[in-house]
Amino acid sequence: MKRNLIMSLILAAASFLLAGCWDKRELTDLAIVSALGLDITESGQYVGTFQIVIPSNVASGLQGGGGENLPIAVYKAEADNLIDLHGQLSGKISRQPYYAHTNVIVISEKLAAEEGIAAVFDGIDRGIEFRNTTKVVIARGEKAEMVVQTLTGIDKLPSEKIIKMISLNELIQGEHFNTRVHDVIHTLVSPGSEPLISGVSLKGSAEDGNKQENLQSAQLETAPYANGMAVFKKDKLIGWLDDDLARGTTWTMDKLLSTNLNLDWKDQKNAIAFQVSRQQTEVRVDIKHEKPVISIHVQAEGDIMEVKQAISLNDPHVLADIEKEMNKVIEQDILHSVQKVQQYHADVFGFGEAVHRKDPTYWNKVKKTWDDEMFPSLTVQVNAESFVRRTGLRNKSYWSSIDS
Amino acid sequence: MKIIGIALLISLFLFALIFGMDLLLKFDVKTSIAAILTPIQIIGPVEIGLLTIFIFFFFALPLFHEYKKKKNKKKPAE
Amino acid sequence: MEKAKISAFQLFVMIALFEFGSAILIPLAIGAKQDAWLSIVMGMVGGFLLFFIYYRLYLYYPDMLPTGYVQKIIGRIPGKMLAFLYMIYFIYLASRDLRDFGAMLVTSTYPDSPLFVVNALLMLLVIYTLRFGIEVLARTGELLFFLFLLITVSALVLISSSGLIDFRQLQPVLENGFYAVFKTVYMETLYVPFGEAIVFTMIFPYLNERKKLKRVYISAMTLSGLSLAFAMIINVSVLGVDLTSRSQFPILSTIQMIELAEFLERLDVYFLLVLIIGIFFKLSLYFYVAASGIADLFQVKEPSQLIYPMGIIILLSSISIAGSYAEHIEEGLKLATIYVQLPVQVVIPAVLLIIAFFKNKKTKALPA
Known part of the structure; x- marks a missing residue:
């Protein structure tokens, strides 16, 4: 009897070790978001474009056998704020979007110029999944959606390509540099300085960028390229430096x-x-x-x-x-x-x-x-x-x- | 201390020689001084770190050695 | 003076590696165009003449470092001052070699690495080696000499079997007359690299078999002098005079031309080893000699204590010695030769020898 009591106590105590499992999420239940595009509709609603990694296809691509399957899937949602976008997405996707590996946030020129970027960043700054080291770029003359969904050649992940492209230019030519979420917020709040964010444009027809055929030619028909630096005043885009x-x-x-x-x-x-x-x-x-x-x-x-x-x-x-x-x-x-x-x-x-x-x-x-x-x-x-x-x-x- | 003194004396003469060579090359005094200083000015964080460590040991090693010698001298006396 | 002994072969190796040192790297005597090799050979002969000055001085005072015997020759205080200036000169040359090394690596292989870091790495290695004295350096030399030979010979084989050599590029011989060649001798090759061997006067007293000194020195000089001349012949006959004179590092450009059996190409990095060994040696010798000389002059009981601080000084001055590599070469081959090397290597030793000659005659004349 006493023995049973001790055993059950030990068993009960063992459950404390499981405390960390409350928030468990299995890898198979996660959709890793590699890039997030933000647009605005005429009626002032946000349109979020989520670039989601398909891990198995990215891996096969690295081994050289890929190319048949797309490395990313893109989902779109429309809502009034970022959290709502996340909610809207749930009816369209089978796994829970996971933002800790989001490389880049693409904001459309229209959103930046008309609505301002300040409203976007609170959710990102506050949320636990987003990193403040996530890079920010402005989709110049283009919808953010288009930039996010365009497939790229050498780097399988389009988000990687955008960031690496900008850092390479930073390293060699110095006409662009990557701006982190942290930098944007820092320059927004500090009265004596304003944000400066790299622009990304698409060459070729933006609509065709998300198709497998785009990858079939040696010179990609549609591809993102770094294009100028966006100058902000307060949180509104007011011009470009080229x-x-x-x-x-x-x-x-x-x-x-x-x-x-x-x-x-x-x-x-x-x-x-x-x-x-x-x-x-x-x-x-x-x-x-x-x-x-x-x-x-x-x-x-x-x-x-x-x-x-x-x-x-x-x-x-x-x-x-x-x-x-x-x-x-x-x-x-x-x-x-x-x-x-x-x-x-x-x-x-x-x-x-x-x-x-x-x-x-x-x-x-x-x-x-x-x-x-x-x-x-x-x-x-x-x-x-x-x-x-x-x-x-x-x-x-x-x-x-x-x-x- | 002696070691540091000698080292400083050497560097005084050496940099005078380098400076003199620049003057011989028909650069003016200002350019010659700049030529000596700027290569050590435009440096990145890694180099600044290295340089600081080097210069720290430049002074620390001889002093440490002297300290050790003094200690060794005391011991036999006990 | 350190209590150390080096063998005749070790001295031979040290002289050979030293002479090769940075001289193989730069477009030596290219002022003489296709006759550069001739200028090098003549510089070597001049080097022998200089050696006899140093050798006579050494015979007068075989157990003393030059820092000691200049004090005997011209008196204690002036002698000390002169010796100190000589040490500054050695340190200056050490810095120059370190800069040669860094500039070579940064220009040819590591374009984005800072010169300071590249130089610092070699300097730390040299500091580490020299803390153990001349014997360790001599033994390192023995070891590296064979690697050095292996690579040099293989380079020769590769270049000649690539069918790159065109000896017609060496003609016409003496196109601009004999004087043009002679001018590069007394402006350049006599001092760099042959006269620079004055540094060995500080090593002679360590030699264990004194009788062999003359033979060892002459043979090592001949080996390295002829090899340098030969290297120049190869450079010019592979690259042509124009390209050789426009190259910062002709030997590297020559090696880059090697294309053999479809896979023996782009071998520059392999041959950089030779250059690094050579410069390591030259730098270490200058540095060691300067440190032991300073220790002797200031009566520092443990010369190894001087190594680190002096190493840092050499490192810093190697960076600020010149704004650009062009300035560095201009200073080294046009200015330093006439204003520094000529007096230091030729005039002062000659004057010292004359004074020593009369002094010793006098003492010998006196009854002992």
Whole structure:
């Protein structure tokens, strides 16, 4: 009798070990959402497009035997908020959507420009499944739905492709960078800075992107590509920065990893190609006569990769001249993008934050008028110092032998 | 301390030599100074970390050695 | 002075690897165009002449480091100062070699790696080796020498059997006259790499068989000098004068040309080993000599204590020695040779020898 009592007590105690199983979810019951697209209808309702991974097909794709089965399934739902979208989805899908592996959130240009992005992020920020490191992109000139459902070639998962594409550009050219949910929220709440988010567009016909046939040609008919950086004011999209303007912006924000610059030399356009491999940018604020003056100091170093005429690259004095020219190019680049952004009245650089850090009392005086009065009329000085470190495997170019 | 002193003396002369070579190359004084400093300025976090560790040991190793020697000297006296 | 002994063969290996060191890497004597090899051979002969200056000095004071005997020759304080400047010179050359190493790796193989990290890795290795003194370095040399030979010979076999060599590219010989060649000798090859062997005056006293010194030195110099000349012949006859003179690292460009049996190609990384071994050696020797010299001058009881701080100094100066690789080469082959190497390797030792000659004559004349 006593023995039985002890046994049953032990058994009862053992059930405590199962406490963590209350929230159990089996892998076979989960639908892993890899990307989430958000659009808005005319009547102001959100349209969510869920890109769901089909794990077995992705795996077979990696082993080289795939290609017949699609790696993703796409579901769509319409509702007033994110949680409702999740609910609406339940009637259409057999497994529970799971967001912990969501790589990217695609927001349509229309939603960003008309409705604003602030309303979207609370659910994501608050929810336990979404990571704050999820990347955000804007579907430029396209519905988010189309971007989310387009199949891609090398990377089986379209969401992966979008993120990797942007990071590669960040690494090589510096005209885009990935913005995380965290960055968006941080820049939204901070009065002296505004969000800046990469844009993604589709080439080819958007409707055909979700079909298997799209993958059958060597040059994909429909494919996403990175296209500009979206400038926000408060939470509304107000304009775009493209190419050099975008690069000047990443440069000012000290986010540039490497880039290529072209340089004119002796009346020849773009005669020298210079690759910046490292840079360091400092933004300094001085407050003079009750007006902030921003000085941007850039130090960049890199290699000369290509020349189109006879230049004695083995002469340090010639390199010094090239450096001087390059300083001008960099200064121009940065100044142009600063002026462009000033026209948007949106302080994406975080100059306001810099003023705040420098002089909080002054900041409190100008905080209200910062975006529309102070920032657009800021005096900005750019000072670049560049250094040619190497010239590749050759010193002089063969041009010197041809020309002589 | 002696070791650190010697090392600092060496670096003084060495960098004077490097600076002199830049001047000989007909760069002006400002460029020559920049040429010495900038390669150590534009560096990433990994390098800053490494550099800090190196410089820390630059001072720490000789001092530690001296401390150990003093301790060893005391022992036989006991 | 460290209580160490090295054998004749070890000295031979050290001299050979040292001479090969960074000289194989750079377009040496390319000012002489297709006659660069001739300039190298003549530089080698000049190196022998310099050796006899160093050797005479050594015979006067066979048991002393040069840091010691300059004090005997020109007096204690001036001697110490001069010796200290010599040590700075060795450290400077060590930094130059470290930079050569880093620039080579970063330019050819690791374009995105920071120079500082690449240099730091080699420096740490050298620091580790040198803490154990000259004997360990000498034994490392013996070991690496055979690997070095193996790779060099295989490179030669591969290049010649790829059918790349076209000796006609070496003609016409002496196109611009003898003076053009001679100019590169006294401007360049006499000092880099042959005169740089002045560093071995600090090693001579460690040799266990003194009689063999002359023979070992001359044979090692001949081996490395002829190999360097031969390497230049190969470079020019494979790449042509134009491409050789435009290459930062002609030897690498030559090796990249190898295409044999459809699979022996893109071998650059394999041959980088040779260059790394050579530079490791040259750098270690400069560094060791500088450290032992400084220890001798300042009477530091444990020279190994100096290794780490000096290593860090060499590392830092290797980074800031020049803004660009072009500047580095310009300084090394045009400026340093005339303004630094010429006085340090030729003029001062010659003057020292003359003074030593008269001093010793005097003492010998006096009754003992």
